[in-house]
Amino acid sequence: MANNDEFDETDEQDAKWLSNFMSKMQKKAQAAFGALTSVAEEKNDEELDDLREEIEDRQTRWFAFTNKLEERAKELFDEALPQLRALRKSDEDIYKSNYNKALSGVCGQLSAIRDKAFKAKDKEIVDFNYYAKDKIPSSHSLSKKLDKFWYDANEEFERFDMAIYELDKRLLEDAENDLEGEYQEIIDSFNAQKGNFKCSQCGATLQIERIFFIDVNVACGVCASQNSFEPSSQARRLQFIANDLAKKRCKPLLKAYEEEEQKERDLYQQAHELRLNAIHESARRKAEIEKERDRLNKLREEAIKNAPRLYSLYLRAVCDELNKILPEFKEHHEKMYIEQSGQIFQIKESE
């Protein structure tokens, strides 16, 4: 027993010693670790200060860069627009090839400016964001600054992109806005020409019932000899602008159709979001949400039915306009209309 007590005693002493030793070691380790972490923090602070500067610097440079590019695009647009207008007017080719080449050239330059910003964004914003995110602890205040930088830089790109898109759209629509004027010029020149169209045999004025854009033979009402009527180059262009002109005149109908399509997408999105929100709601609230979803789905069904009907109305109106502009092609227009509207309903039915 004594031996055992002795052993126990020694054991107890050993245990005490061990515990003291452990606690001393722990303090030493803590001191060492503390020194280590404070060095790391210091180093980190320095790095984060650099990053903070870098974020601010990048933000300033990015905005300056997009603004400069936008300015360049606007200069290009302002310079090109009057030149394109003049070229469109003077280009006697019925396809307006030179004008179209020049137009796509300017649009290409605009798109190159946009690409430049897109590439810069990839390198200077996207890559940097990954790099900085990796360095900044998510709890650190700088993390919020980086998020804001990311948000602002992207928003600025969206704004810039939209501004370039608008310039591009305005260039393309400028020709469209000229269509009515061009059509009127064709009609005026045709009317002037037709009054001067005289029989080569007897000199009687020849009657031309409607506008032609191809060579036609007209019999003289007095001496019955055949005369060839050659429309002006402007009148020959009628067949090429007729389609664009008809579509332009019916644009509000196309817009109504597009809005109906958008409505369908919006209703789908709303119903979808309601379903997601309902997950954590009470049973009573769930039932209410379900009712609201039913209502939205019914509206959506209506929009789905309505959209092809609206598109068909648009096609019908375009066909009517084409018949007015080029009555001699009525049969062709009607055939096109039946084909196109048939396709719409076939697609919708097979969906």
Ligand SMILES: [Zn+2]
């Ligand atoms: Zn005659």
